[in-house]
Amino acid sequence: MNRRLSFRSFRSYLAAGFGVVALLIGGCATNPPPKKDLTAFQAAKPASILILPPVNESPDVLALPGVLSQLALPLAESGYYVPSVALVEETLKANGVQTPAEAHAIEPSKLREIFGTDAVLYTTVKRYGSTYRLLSSDAVVELRAQIRDLRNNELLWEGRATASSAEQQGQTQGGLAGLLIRAVVDQIVGTLTDRSHPVAGIASLRMLKTGFPEGVPPGPRARAMPSPR
Amino acid sequence: MSYQNRLPHKASRAAGALLACAGLVGCATPTPPLYDWGGYTSATYQFLKGGDFDPRLSIIRLEEQLQKTAAFGRAPPPGLHGHLALLYTKIGDDSNAQNHLLRERARFPESAAYMDFLLKNSKIKVAQ
Numbered sequence: 072m073n074r075r076l077s078f079r080s081f082r083s084y085l086a087a088g089f090g091v092v093a094l095l096i097g098g099c100a101t102n103p104p105p106k107k108d109l110t111a112f113q114a115a116k117p118a119s120i121l122i123l124p125p126v127n128e129s130p131d132v133l134a135l136p137g138v139l140s141q142l143a144l145p146l147a148e149s150g151y152y153v154p155s156v157a158l159v160e161e162t163l164k165a166n167g168v169q170t171p172a173e174a175h176a177i178e179p180s181k182l183r184e185i186f187g188t189d190a191v192l193y194t195t196v197k198r199y200g201s202t203y204r205l206l207s208s209d210a211v212v213e214l215r216a217q218i219r220d221l222r223n224n225e226l227l228w229e230g231r232a233t234a235s236s237a238e239q240q241g242q243t244q245g246g247l248a249g250l251l252i253r254a255v256v257d258q259i260v261g262t263l264t265d266r267s268h269p270v271a272g273i274a275s276l277r278m279l280k281t282g283f284p285e286g287v288p289p290g291p292r293a294r295a296m297p298s299p300r
Numbered sequence: 301m302s303y304q305n306r307l308p309h310k311a312s313r314a315a316g317a318l319l320a321c322a323g324l325v326g327c328a329t330p331t332p333p334l335y336d337w338g339g340y341t342s343a344t345y346q347f348l349k350g351g352d353f354d355p356r357l358s359i360i361r362l363e364e365q366l367q368k369t370a371a372f373g374r375a376p377p378p379g380l381h382g383h384l385a386l387l388y389t390k391i392g393d394d395s396n397a398q399n400h401l402l403r404e405r406a407r408f409p410e411s412a413a414y415m416d417f418l419l420k421n422s423k424i425k426v427a428q
Binding site: 246 | 331332333334335337341342344345347348349377378379380382383385386404408410411412413414417418
């Protein structure tokens with residue numbers, strides 16, 4: 072999008088104003104995706120992605136289990152092999168790595184040696200949990216992440232996403248995306264403390280899944296499975 | 301699925317199945333997900349949350365799920381066998397743990413290096 076604004080005349084001020092309004096309105100609907108540069112990712116062709124425990128910047132301690140458990144589905148459904156996140160966390164702990172920050176600081180070559188994956192996902196939880204408003208409280212989850220090549224530490228992908236329990240389910244996409252979102256939302260009808268978990272699932276899908284504006288390119292297992300019968 | 305720990309097993313399962321059906325009918329689509337996820341994400345969440353989590357209950361549910369997945373000719377998600385291996389380790393059942401590591405390795409060759417590391421080092425230790 073060309074956002075070069077000239078401030079030389081009143082007319083251009085006016086045009087700029089309209090432009091900003093248009094951007095804001097556009098932002099409220101489905102974000103017009105700034106075309107993501109995926110050339111490095113496509114050239115690197117990773118087949119497997121290690122998901123490390125996310126660094127949690129929110130005050131909610133459930134952010135770690137809530138987000139970590141939701142990150143596997145969108146990457147696997149995009150066609151990548153992802154090891155069990157609980158097994159990975161256990162392996163890290165057994166090797167003296169106690170916190171996500173410590174895990175994120177491990178040398179890529181060491182990660183590759185142990186886990187054998189081509190790439191790694193580093194996630195940060197910016198927000199997780201309830202935000203209270205006058206009439207209701209919404210569960211909001213905001214994530215940021217990077218995928219790096221474990222063979223050379225090259226940055227392959229960056230993404231971010233936000234999801235909220237206040238979103239209308241009817242507004243979610245149809246097709247496979249809609250099906251996956253339903254699968255994520257329907258699985259827990261749990262207690263109030265757990266209600267951010269499905270929201271984390273939607274944020275993860277939005278951030279990572281092939282087909283979403285932020286998503287990763289399709290991996291080698293995408294549609295490579297024999298169709299179920 | 302913390303609520304399932306408190307509700308009668310069958311009733312909650314039926315409710316889950318109904319919800320799943322509603323989801324499927326609600327947006328029918330020619331391209332189903334690659335994998336049969338079932339309760340894997342929930343099981344992972346419960347495990348990571350810790351607390352009064354019972355690995356045996358999780359094992360029973362996920363083993364049942366694997367049978368259904370196979371019966372429908374579908375594929376279990378990557379990591380499910382690895383997760384089961386971890387759960388069996390937690391209850392001291394090393395032979396079943398090893399069995400699931402080998403199944404993860406067989407189904408997903410990408411996991412070979414990690415599975416071999418675990419099989420060789422027996423490094424899935426109970427932390428806690």
